[in-house]
Amino acid sequence: MNTTYTPVDTERTVLYVSNSPDQDLTRFLAASGWQAVHAKSTAIAERMIERGNIKVGLVELPSDCTSRHLSALASCMRRVETNWVAQIAPGQSENELVSRFILDYCFDFVTRPWLNERLVFALGHAHGLSSLRHPPVAPEPSLGQHGMVGQCEAMQQLYRRIDKCGVTEAPVFVAGESGTGKELTARAIHERSPRAGRAFVAINCAAIPPSLLQAELFGHERGAFTGALQRKIGRIESANEGTLFLDEIGDMPHECQAVLLRFLQEGTIERLGGSGSINVDVRVISATHVDLDKAVEDGRFRADLYHRLCVLRLVEPPLRERGGDIKLLANYALSMYRQDGARKLRGLSSDAIVAMSNYSWPGNVRELINCVRRAVVMSEGRFITASDLGLPEADNGPAVTLAEIRSKAEKDAIEHALQRHGYKLSEAAAELGISRATLYRLMHANRLHQEPAAGRASSANGGTDADEEAERQAPSLV
Ligand SMILES: Nc1ncnc2c1ncn2[C@@H]1O[C@H](COP(=O)(O)OP(=O)(O)O)[C@@H](O)[C@H]1O
Ligand SMILES: [Mg+2]
Numbered sequence: 237m238n239t240t241y242t243p244v245d246t247e248r249t250v251l252y253v254s255n256s257p258d259q260d261l262t263r264f265l266a267a268s269g270w271q272a273v274h275a276k277s278t279a280i281a282e283r284m285i286e287r288g289n290i291k292v293g294l295v296e297l298p299s300d301c302t303s304r305h306l307s308a309l310a311s312c313m314r315r316v317e318t319n320w321v322a323q324i325a326p327g328q329s330e331n332e333l334v335s336r337f338i339l340d341y342c343f344d345f346v347t348r349p350w351l352n353e354r355l356v357f358a359l360g361h362a363h364g365l366s367s368l369r370h371p372p373v374a375p376e377p378s379l380g381q382h383g384m385v386g387q388c389e390a391m392q393q394l395y396r397r398i399d400k401c402g403v404t405e406a407p408v409f410v411a412g413e414s415g416t417g418k419e420l421t422a423r424a425i426h427e428r429s430p431r432a433g434r435a436f437v438a439i440n441c442a443a444i445p446p447s448l449l450q451a452e453l454f455g456h457e458r459g460a461f462t463g464a465l466q467r468k469i470g471r472i473e474s475a476n477e478g479t480l481f482l483d484e485i486g487d488m489p490h491e492c493q494a495v496l497l498r499f500l501q502e503g504t505i506e507r508l509g510g511s512g513s514i515n516v517d518v519r520v521i522s523a524t525h526v527d528l529d530k531a532v533e534d535g536r537f538r539a540d541l542y543h544r545l546c547v548l549r550l551v552e553p554p555l556r557e558r559g560g561d562i563k564l565l566a567n568y569a570l571s572m573y574r575q576d577g578a579r580k581l582r583g584l585s586s587d588a589i590v591a592m593s594n595y596s597w598p599g600n601v602r603e604l605i606n607c608v609r610r611a612v613v614m615s616e617g618r619f620i621t622a623s624d625l626g627l628p629e630a631d632n633g634p635a636v637t638l639a640e641i642r643s644k645a646e647k648d649a650i651e652h653a654l655q656r657h658g659y660k661l662s663e664a665a666a667e668l669g670i671s672r673a674t675l676y677r678l679m680h681a682n683r684l685h686q687e688p689a690a691g692r693a694s695s696a697n698g699g700t701d702a703d704e705e706a707e708r709q710a711p712s713l714v
Pocket of ligand 2: 415419483
């Protein structure tokens with residue numbers, strides 16, 4: 237029997253984990269065309285799995301196995317590349333620990349006596365299905381250089397604009413629905429600016445009672461008002477030399493707007509109850525989910541403050557317009573919270589992805605992350621299914637025609653293929669089963685670019701409706 241760790245020819249190889257290997261079993265497997273590689277401990281098995289591409293494992297559960305034993309086995313059986321077949325003694329499946337273990341970690345099980353066709357069938361089946369997985373396993377999505385997950389055209393456009401905002405000192409206003417990543421955008425701008433490394437101070441104007449907001453922003457001297465027992469430095473002052481992020485600025489009370497405007501015009505602040513003005517060097521980024529233009533029209537927001545804040549304007553795309561990013565974000569959320577689940581989760585089922593793509597996500601990325609997190613805890617199988625997500629079945633959005641569905645599917649498929657092949661047109665075209673010229677034509681028709689944002693200086697043809705909207709509305713746009 238082979239007991240070394242060197243990677244073996246993985247075709248028809250089975251990793252046999254048992255602390256007392258059965259020689260008859262090994263001979264029987266060899267006669268049936270299987271090479272058994274023995275690991276007498278879980279640590280050895282783990283190393284073998286790491287080194288070689290092991291498709292099938294055979295694990296013998298001792299008749300007196302404890303939950304400690306099972307969790308040691310589970311830790312080496314977590315990897316998705318290997319399908320496991322368990323060997324158990326008659327009656328052992330009635331032990332709840334054992335049956336739960338098999339359900340969670342094994343592809344199949346055989347009961348003693350096991351030197352028979354049933355074992356060969358189970359191994360063959362496990363091997364066959366494991367071979368369908370595409371090696372290497374796709375890397376888990378991670379936060380890109382802007383601290384966000386997302387590769388769709390609308391996000392690429394946002395990244396380019398963030399980069400441009402980073403090199404200037406002008407105030408930036410970030411518009412977008414709740415949960416779309418406005419704060420992440422503000423941080424990304426700060427990180428790209430010469431102020432990176434200095435303070436990034438965020439304040440949520442909607443979360444602080446209106447009567448306290450001014451003191452929170454500007455600070456106060458001792459005795460400035462009842463309860464002001466000592467001097468307090470305000471958020472603006474503590475952001476000196478750095479960036480101040482005024483979140484939910486649309487909810488700022490009128491009197492506070494007036495004081496903020498004075499600060500933006502003069503670059504000085506006065507603490508409440510203080511007697512002199514203090515110079516503060518702060519770059520301001522603001523955001524809100526409310527329609528600020530409408531708030532100005534209705535007289536709820538000062539027009540002069542609006543113009544001071546919205547020198548540059550960015551618009552966060554809502555999640556429902558991000559196409560394949562929904563899947564990327566869901567996998568990202570899964571990778572963050574995978575450990576919260578009681579059992580080994582292999583991923584999201586395709587019906588879960590479809591359900592997520594059809595849902596309109598009023599709470600955007602925040603809602604999607606919470607939804608996946610909840611499903612990780614509540615799911616009972618090895619994949620998160622649509623029903624684990626608990627999303628409403630049909631969302632009563634506007635009716636879509638078949639032509640619209642087709643063209644959206646076409647655009648998504650092209651975009652995904654381009655991303656998967658690093659924007660190599662020939663490879664993406666081959667995967668899609670079309671010629672390079674056809675791909676080029678379809679990309680043009682769908683306003684898709686030939687390379688990701690980093691390689692492009694401007695967006696000649698690109699841009700979503702949201703971008704165009706932004707271009708029209710922005711007082712001055714980067
Ligand atoms: N593109 C993204 N990639 C990864 N996480 C994101 C992304 N967009 C938003 N999030 C996460 O979603 C939540 C809401 O983001 P946030 O910036 O607070 O949104 P907003 O300020 O627009 O309400 C945060 O937990 C944030 O980390
Ligand atoms: Mg926010």
